[in-house]
Amino acid sequence: MSVEAYGPSSQTLTFLDTEESVLLGADTQGSEYDFTDFTLPSQTQTQGQTQSQLDNQVNGPAVVLQNGDDPVVKTSQLLAELNFEEDEEDAYYTKDLPLHACCYCGIHDPACVVYCNTSKKWFCNGRGNTSGSHIVNHLVRAKSKEVTLHKDGPLGETVLECYNCGCRNVFLLGFIPAKADSVVVLLCRQPCASQSSLKDINWDSSQWQPLIQDRCFLSWLVKIPSEQEQLRARQITAQQINKLEELWKENPAAALEDLEKPGVDEEPQHVLLRYEDAYQYQNIFGPLVKLEADYDKKLKESQTQENITVRWDLGLNKKRIAYFTLPKTDSDMRLMQGDEICLRYKGDLAPPWKGIGHVIKVPDNYGDEIAIELRSSAGAPVEIPQNFQVDFVWKSTSFDRMQSALKTFAVDETSVSGYIYHKLLGHEVEDVVIKCQLPKRFTAQGLPDLNHSQVYAVKTVLQRPLSLIQGPPGTGKTVTSATIVYHLARQGTGPVLVCAPSNIAVDQLTEKIHQTGLKVVRLCAKSREAIDSPVSFLALHNQTRNMD
Secondary structure, three states, X not given: OOHHHHOOOOOOOOOOOOOHHHHHOOOOOOHHHOOOOEEXXXXXXXXXXXXXXXHOOOOOXXXXXXXXXXXXXXXXXXXXXXXXXXXXXXXXXXXXXXOOOOOXXXXXXXXXXXXXXXXXXXXXXXXXXXXXXXXXXHHXXXXXXXXXXXXXXXXXXXXXXXXXXXXXXXOOEEEEEXXXXXXXXXXXXXXXXXXXXXXXXXXXXXXXXXXXXXXEEXXXXXXXXXXXXXXXXXXXXXXXXXXXXXHHHHOOOOOHHHHHOOOOOOOOOXXXXXXXXXXXXXXXXXXXXXXXXXXXXXXXXXXXXXXXXXXXXXXOOOOXXXXXXXXXXXXXXXXXXXXXXXXXXXXXXXXXXXXXXXXXXOOEOOEOOEEEEEOOOOOOOOOOOOOEEEEEOOOOHHHHHHHHHHHHHHHOHHHOOHHHHHHHOOOXXXXXXXXXOOOOOOOOOOOOOOOHHHHHHHHHHHOOOOOOOOOOOOOOHHHHHHHXXXXXXXXXXXXXXXXXOOHHHHHHHHHHHHHOOOOOOEOOOHHHOOOOOOOHHHEHHHHHHOOO
């Protein structure tokens, strides 16, 4: 190929040998290389251009950079004067929305939104990026049941309720098509829709259908936004919905934008199947324990009840007992025997008073009353039954113990056996079989006979340092556990410590193990010593009291 293929032959390349010292001293940033006189084309220079060429240029006066001007600063000033208009479709759901706009995505078609009577917020019937509609998502998470349709919707401002009994729980409501055209009757599932004789002969209860199907309101009741509307709406994930609902519990006026504030959207690390060491294990589980403690504390402290009526009594141990009934709530909190409660007097008939006691009776099949035994009855207004306030006292003991155990596990490798240490961290551990004398008969005396799976479980547990037994309620896990304890104690290797996550579970295990004939000592907190249970005679304080 000839040189002419790349250009005229008169254009030749010349390579000059430069001394090494010149190369080392070259200054490409020197003053002789400065170019400071930049000029954009002026109006006279553009007179010969076509209109289409002019349209492609930036409209505005020519900018001339004189000697000494900073081109970067000048360009920034020019860009600051330019106005960029946001696309109308992109700005549709970022502008000011009406009050009835969905609090999740911003959709505000009156036919598509529903008002939650409890939270006083609007939500649409669209799914967006979630498995259910936004209104159903909110009702479930906020534990709300009553809704109202928009006044400008097809059905007008309507509170959904049962035609027969007035029930407003939308999760129980359904409809029955009447024989007359375009007429439906709203009825709750129980008892109205199941009644054998309905008031109106035009109702056919066999055609009853729920208002919520596939986690959405029926489209004839609340319109489902079109796919195009949902794509144009603000996109929100199920994770963001969960965080927003939690934020509303503290600040009902919070918006989705508040999740972007520092500290609001911080996610704890995910648990792993394998951990490098105990420090990583503590760093992941420690924050999770704290989150659970904070939630439990918030739940307990939010349960304050006012205007409580108290019935006073005196126990056999001469301690003052207060009986009262709490209004029913949808709270997740469960009151347990031994929990501490603070009782305050808020009336004007006696001086302000506060007393702390522990629960000795919880609501049961015989009544809804709660009973607390006061630590001290000094100054208690026992002649006054009304104007009391109940506060739940949160105790961090359980969570402090978990954090302490995590810390010990992290700094002391000998706190547990090497086998359990590596098992907890998810490391590959060689299977260990404990040599022991297996019993000829696995069923323990005083307990029901074991089935095949229970015998296999007992046999396996006796030969392994760590075991996990799982099963649904009623499958005999308590009997199996008591049998295992019986055989472990019979091996003569020492005392057996039995623990469970609740006092009721410990009482049940204590009772079963006692039936085998083993010597059992039930350990309980001091606040539970006065609480009667089927195994009270096995409690340490009672056994100590009965000793010679």
